Amino acid sequence: MRTTFIGLGIMGSPMAANLVRAGFDVTGYDVSPGPVERLAALGGKAAGSVPEAVKGADVVITMLPDSPQVEEVAFGADGLLEHGRAGMFHVDMSTVKPETSIRVAQAATIKGIRPLDAPVSGGERGAVDGTLSIMAGGAAEDFTEMRPLLSVLGTTIRHVGPSGAGQTVKAANQLVVGGIFGLVAEAIVLLEASGVDPAGGLDVLAGGLGGSRILELRRHSMVRREFAPGFRIDLHHKDMGIAIAAARRAGVALPLTGVVAQLMAAAKAQGHGSLDHSALLKVIERLNG
Structure with a gap:
């Protein structure tokens, strides 16, 4: 072929x-x-x-x-x-x-x-x-x-x-992926601020009900602040815009998606667009000084 x-x-x-x-x-x-x-x-x-x-x-x-x-x-x-x-x-x-x-x-x-x-x-x-x-x-x-x-x-x-249905499913995928990255970032900030080893803590989370492919693949690199791009913030920011627009067309409210879209926008505005989307951690860190 x-x-x-x-x-x-x-x-x-x-x-x-x-x-x-x-x-x-x-x-x-x-x-x-x-x-x-x-x-x-x-x-x-x-x-x-x-x-x-x-x-x-x-x-x-x-x-x-x-x-x-x-x-x-x-x-x-x-x-x-x-x-x-x-x-x-x-x-x-x-x-x-x-x-x-x-x-x-x-x-x-x-x-x-x-x-x-x-x-x-x-x-x-x-x-x-x-x-x-x-x-x-x-x-x-x-x-x-x-x-x-x-x-x-x-x-x-x-x-x-x-036609178009594949892109709608992808929009749903991206809102879920972005949300999980945001929550993993918050978990790291919470663990470190509490004096708990984040690597060990995330190892436990990865084996429990909160486990995910993102925790499996990205938890250690996030703790080490390694953000070499596998999928760039710039592209995920674009994808969140697609998800928000799809929600508007469908006439549904997706409040958590809106928050994740704003975090992605903040990451891009802070100059992290060329980094991996796990660099949402930088935004959460900045919110916490």
Whole structure:
């Protein structure tokens, strides 16, 4: 299956590499040449533009930062809808607004291109290990045909509804992840202020009812104040905006989500946007002097 991967960042690079290792014929494109060269060194192919990357592809996967980049790659004069062939799949694994996915899907369908919005959760570690959670919106038959490919990238793979539904589930995921990071940060501050070893305390929490994947993967690095980005504050701040907007459209009140969104906004405003989202700890520390 001739597969094109557009967007070789922190998440996209290891995902594309996993497809190469699984035997897929992968062509990569990114605005930065370095990741493309590294993919080619692994056995993939390099493209210098979107039209070159899309030409002859059976599947085009996009993994881009936000809605404007997805719209540019989809709708631009040199975009995939202009140069993709009828019958091709477009699997957008970016995290964007649900209405962006719906608009792209509608335009793709007119062109005979088969769209799925399939955002992911699991961070850089999940991308490297091929253990991502993938939530897909679109036609059920298209999801079924793409499942073998998606199974190379993730272990929890679900069709959650029509176009845009994957992005709504991802918004729910991000509000939960952000909330847990905020609470873990508060737990660390409480333990340290009380003279209790935070590492030992969080070890206990991780084994109890409060245990979570976040505690499993991030508790020690948070205690050590190591915030190398697996998923940046800048991106999570964007995602919380998507969650708030989705709540408004659905007509529901999500008060805790609102607080988490403000904490993410504070982290970005304090200059922590390039750090991992576990750097919410810096905001809680600053609140406490």
